[in-house]
Amino acid sequence: MDLLQLRYFQTVARFEHISRAAEELGVAQPSVSRTIARLEAELGSPLFERHGRGIRLNAYGAMFLRHVDRSLSGLDDGIKAVRAAGELGLGRVGIACETLLTITTVLGSFRAAHPRADVRLFQSNAEEMQRQLRVGEVDFCVASQPLTGSDLESAELTREEVLLAVPRGHRFDGRESVTVREMADEPFVTTRKGHWQRTLLDRLFAAEGLSPTLSCEGDEPGASQVLISAGLGIGLIPAMSRQAGTETRVPVTWVHVDAPACSRVLTLVWRRDAYLSEAALKFREFLGSRPFMTHRLPRP
Incomplete structure (x- = not known):
């Protein structure tokens, strides 16, 4: 063999x-x-x-x-x-996340602080993240849903509210909050199964004994807001999108969801026994030394 x-x-x-x-x-x-x-x-x-x-x-x-x-x-x-021992740089760090917007700002700050680090970024769903960690394709995953495995370590980075985005002029436009039952007959723009937005949507509706109506399923979470603004449906969007100012480029209205745990928990996950380059160690240290993001929105 x-x-x-x-x-x-x-x-x-x-x-x-x-x-x-x-x-x-x-x-x-x-x-x-x-x-x-x-x-x-x-x-x-x-x-x-x-x-x-x-x-x-x-x-x-x-x-x-x-x-x-x-x-x-x-x-x-x-x-x-x-290879890392023979290189002048810090080596390579591989990072997987479900939505690239999640990590963009932090990664830019890390690159500015450590320009000799070779950074590779992947967009993956939870199942693919599990595989990438197992085979050593990435060092870390920034995950929006739990990754399981006795050999995995994790650290919570932040929690943020998940909002409902609706097109301008929609019947929910101007509402402070809506319930899941009020959304029951609305078409949803969402991601395919395996992505955190779809998992959250299915869980919220299942808690009410309902199933969501889907108008669009995709693999690019960042496109959801564009599709919603075009009137193709409504959708669950993390508060960070509103804080990032995307509503000025892609106009939608934001509404709070009146349901328990309509939120996203971001965790950093890595394999306990895996080799970590100096770049990977610096990245983990960098995330631990500063607030990852602050996107919790107070209700008006």
């Missing part, structure tokens, strides 16, 4: 598709298929279930993947440590 087999297996397990894995690896599909077949022969057990042209990890494959992820992550940490 060699490192190449493990890399190929990890990539195939990620995509559960031979062709996509081959494209990601930059090799021919038959090479990937043969490598996986040799690995299964060496282990004495199939790792995937084949259904026509599709494949899925079986129980043996899922079990093996956990060990492969841990082993390759440790190896990658060693490579990072050696």
Whole structure:
């Protein structure tokens, strides 16, 4: 068993598709298929279930993947440590967040304070964040919903109210607050399942025994306000968008939601046993030394 087999297996397990894995690896599909077949022969057990042209990890494959992820992550940490030791800079820090607006200002301040740090930023949903932390693709996640794992550490950064954004002239325009039941027949602009806005929307409606009506589902939370201002629906938007002055560029009206815990909790999450470059350590220290943001809005 060699490192190449493990890399190929990890990539195939990620995509559960031979062709996509081959494209990601930059090799021919038959090479990937043969490598996986040799690995299964060496282990004495199939790792995937084949259904026509599709494949899925079986129980043996899922079990093996956990060990492969841990082993390759440790190896990658060693490579990072050696490279960082030989570099003049601070090394690289990888950060994933669900909404880029969340981290933009803080990241700009960090870069100004530490110009030698190599920063990589990813936009990911919660499921992708879990994977990125597990395989060492990122050092930190700025998450708006809990990430689970016995090997994960987290620190709360801030809490902020989540507001209802409505188009100008909407029947809620001018209201101080609305209830979930009042919103029941309104079409919502929101994100796909897996993003925190959708999770919050579904939870608020489920608490009332209701399901939201959706007019638009997307993967770009930052586009929601534009779609709302165009009259395509209403939507839940973090208070930071109002504080950032986006309403002057994308006009909407802001209304408080009269429901328990209509808020977002931002946490910084990292893997306890992962190697952290000097840049990553500086970033964590930087966040801990200053208020992350202040976007709680008092009711008028």
